[in-house]
Amino acid sequence: MTTALDAWSRDVASETRAAGARILVVDDDAAVRQSVAWVLEEYGYEVVAVPGGGGLLEQLDGDGRPPDLLLLDILMPDADGVQLLERVKSDERWRDVPVLMLSSVPPEEATVRTLGLGAADFIRKPFRGRELVARVQAQLRAGAMLRATRESLLRAEEELRRARDDAESRRRLVDILHEVTSDIAAHEVYHVLARRVARALAVSHCSVILARPGDTRGVVASAFESPKHQNASVELDDFPEVRRALETGEPVLVEDVATHALYADGRQALGLDRTEVPVRSSIALPFAIEGGQAGVFLLRRTREQPPLGREDVAFAEAVISAAVSAVQRAQVIETTRADNARLAQLATTDPLTALLNRRALTERLTREMERALRNDSSVALLLIDLDHFKRVNDTHGHLVGDAVLRDVAELLISGVRGSDFVGRFGGEEFLVVLPDTDDDGAAAFAERIRERVEAHSFAGRDGAPPLHMTASIGVATFPAALIESVEDLFARADAALYRAKAEGRNRVRA
Incomplete structure (x- = not known):
């Protein structure tokens, strides 16, 4: 007959076998080691038994990876379990390993002391099998969450370092990104770049239009010539160079709107609010931020200004490339801060x-x-x-x-x-x-x-x-x-x- 306990055991066993957790049991009592191993192996865990505390550090040093959980006896003839806990938690390699302390007597002072040193839980011997499994599962889940969050944080920090290196490599090329610091929000980078690029290239119009290939409309993230147009929706048909840059993923240079093929239909004036603007030439530089926004930096000069040329495209392209790195860096910083907050909450x-x-x-x-x-x-x-x-x-x-x-x-x-x-x-x-x-x-x-x-x-x-x-x-x-x-x-x-x-x-x- 199948009992509720049998069903519960199968469910738990299925869950834990999928995890494939590795558990290190340190106890001088062979009977305890054998019973712990028997209970946990029944649920699919890999159990490594260490006969006494003297071999714990050697076992940890010799393993290819730290265990997922450590069961450590407080009182052993050859070692002090509290001192071993302190040494394990002080080592960077093992500090995140959850430790369950075992004891055959109720030493209240030792219990509180071990918890203060970083032990995750305390189990009194003789233990009950189901209680042991439940406590092990709880700590494995908490340990897995902590490791996943820490790994995510490390990846974010590595991406942040790469972004900083990339920005530093371009620092001598342009001075535009001096205003982009680690404290600036991602959406503010567009405003900084629109203003600084416009001044560096002496263009009267510099806008950032967010859109993706195939879109018919875009959103103005920043407009140097008219800040009131921020967040305005625009028809991409009014900006053929923007549409072409999105389609090809390449910069588009229009040296003279009066003769360029993109303006063969006769339109020779453009404006974000459809007001007539005597545009002479323009550059559309597409960008895409990994896992985020995409769009085009649109630079334009009027008929009273000299036309934009290939050298302006090269300069602007280097600036925009660095700008994309700056935006990604700002986003990584924001994500890292959020991850730090989640990690702090998880730890407490x-x-x-x-x-x-x-x-x-x-x-x-x-x-x-x-x-x-x-x-x-x-x-x-x-x-x-x-x-x-x-x-x-x-x-x-x-x-x-x-x-x-x-x-x-x-x-x-x-x-x-x-x-x-x-x-x-x-x-x-x-x-x-x-x-x-x-x-x-x-x-x-x-x-x-x-x-x-x-x-x-x-x-x-x-x-x-x-x-x-x-x-x-x-x-x-x-x-x-x-x-x-x-x-x-x-x-x-x-x-x-x-x-x-x-x-x-x-x-x-x-």
Whole structure:
């Protein structure tokens, strides 16, 4: 008979085998290594077992590529797991590898310390197979997202370097791009170039018309002679040299509109707003920006000016080529900044709930404790654990469990002040930090949270009755006796949470 567990196992196995992740397991206990390998290999992972911490760095140095995940025991006879974690995270080659710490005892101080050093999660031995697989999958997904974002950023930075090199190689040819700096937006480059090219070539009209081959209309991105025409729509039939440049992809020189074949129909005057302009000659220079805009730089001189010639085409073509590099560079800078912002968010937030992750929580809480000491104030820490959450995953599945965690995150966010911050401590544990809050205020706030969770109806499976959850909350405040560090404050809140659980759950303890 096929059970729900069998189906879940097949789905997970299919997903993970497709990923082909490689996991390094470091533990001095052969039984632990064998059981971890057995569980993970069942789900298609490649597992490499290292007997003790002494061989970890040698294994990492000898591998052709870093592992996708590292499972590292905290306590080993031949090595200190915390020191090994610190060495791994300080090495540029391995800093992005997610590390799950293993321990057979609940060393709260070591747990907090390892998280502060960059560990992704903590698993207590003896572990449960499904919990191990779920935590491994979560960290592999987060690690893959981080690597993809970093690779994208590196590609963008490389493109930026190439663009800068290209612009620098043309710097001695023209002085036009001096106004184009790293702070200029891509769309502003057109205005800079229209003005500087017009002055350098002494042309009365210099416009940038955005269009692609086959278009019948274009859009004026910039017009030196009349800025009011920016974003105006124009008929390309009025600009035969523009249409020809788009079709051929080559510069078009019209030395005299009175005799050139493009004007055989007798039109000898052009204007962006159809006003008669006594044009004598023109140059249309097509451009295309990789993955972006395309169009034509249109340069024109009137009958009172000398006609444009081949030397003007060569000069303008060099300028426009550099301009395209400048536009691409500006776009790469804008993209790089956006990628940096996304990378920063990914590094500080929990992917499931979008709350602060452990690393960010530790950093923020450290700053709040320092501020409390400076200002002679206090800061409260609430450690919140959902009661019997495992039953939700076991009975209703992980999708429902994930939805419950997201709902709890929203409940917490909606109930805090602007100065407070909320994070996911791991699994079904959440953390709320309340600056400028004493013991009584923290206890009252925690009680409101407990009541809100108890009163909330969480969505179950489609068509199933709603779920009802409760939460146990441990409260600690700083300053307080024997609390000198973030680790001490975490330990105090965790001890209070343990008492709340031991005394029957669904209650607040300090």
